[in-house]
Each structure stands twice: as C-alpha cells, then as structure tokens.
Amino acid sequence: xxxxxxxxxxxxxxxxxxxxxxxxxxxxxxxxxxxxxxxxxxxxxxxxxxxxxxxxxxxxxxxxxxxxxxxxxxxxxxxxxxxxxxxxxxxxxxxxxxxxxxxxxxxxxxxxxxxxxxxxxxx
Numbered sequence: 001x002x003x004x005x006x007x008x009x010x011x012x013x014x015x016x017x018x019x020x021x022x023x024x025x026x027x028x029x030x031x032x033x034x035x036x037x038x039x040x041x042x043x044x045x046x047x048x049x050x051x052x053x054x055x056x057x058x059x060x061x062x063x064x065x066x067x068x069x070x071x072x073x074x075x076x077x078x079x080x081x082x083x084x085x086x087x088x089x090x091x092x093x094x095x096x097x098x099x100x101x102x103x104x105x106x107x108x109x110x111x112x113x114x115x116x117x118x119x120x121x122x123x
Contacts (some may be wrong), residue, residue, distance in 0.1 A: 005038070005070040010079070012092040013062035016049050023063050026088055030067065030079075037078040039071030057090050068097060 012030070014023055023046070031041050047064035056062070069075070076094075083089050 003072050005072055007070050007097040008094060009068045009097050010092055010094045011064065011066050012089050013064055014088050015090055016059060016061040016063055018088060027065055033078050033082050034069050034071060034075055037075045039069050039075035041067065041069045043068035
C-alpha cells in the first residue's frame with residue numbers, strides 16, 4: 001500500500017570522468033526510477049561539472065544534477081536502492097519540499113501588543 005505523493009528534491013553527484021553521453025543516460029535512467037515507481041519529475045536540472053568543497057572519494061570535481069519530483073514511499077525506496085548500488089553516483093542529498101508545492105501557507109504569528117509598563121513619577 002502506497003502513501004499519497006509528497007514533493008522532494010534531490011541533488012546528486014555523478015563521477016566527473018564520465019563522457020557527457022553517459023551522464024545523460026544516467027539522468028534518463030534516474031527519471032525512469034521515479035516515473036516507473038509512482039512518481040512524477042517536476043524539474044531535472046543538470047548543473048554540469050563543479051568543484052567540490054572538499055575531496056570526496058578521491059574526487060575534487062563532480063557532475064551535479066538537481067531533480068525535483070513528487071513521489072511515494074515506493075519511489076523513495078527505488079531511488080535509495082538504486083543509488084546504493086550505483087557505481088556512477090557517489091553522493092546525494094534528498095530533502096522534502098511539501099511546503100513549496102502545496103497551497104499550505106505558513107501560519108502567521110499574531111502580533112503581540114507591547115506590555116504596558118507602569119511608570120511612577122516621583123516629584
């Protein structure tokens with residue numbers, strides 16, 4: 001039984017030494033992992049090769065890809081399982097975006113009136 005879809009964003013990093021055609025195949029496969037598992041891609045944004053802030057797995061650069069999607073637990077499990085065995089994606093960060101894609105507005109805090117301070121005047 002699947003849950004209702006939620007909005008997510010993932011930023012993943014592909015090893016930098018791969019040819020552009022391979023990077024595009026990985027991105028296409030990643031989209032398939034989502035769409036074939038109760039998900040919907042809303043944004044796929046390849047950033048290209050960027051310098052890493054620190055050396056990761058002996059790499060100083062990586063091919064960054066940003067993806068926003070809507071998915072269920074089945075979608076997330078597929079992505080996590082595929083990334084875990086991937087030899088080309090070596091880092092990722094997945095966050096929820098429900099507040100961005102829904103009509104829910106953050107609750108406004110009521111403005112509080114300043115507390116009255118009793119002043120005494122000595123004369």
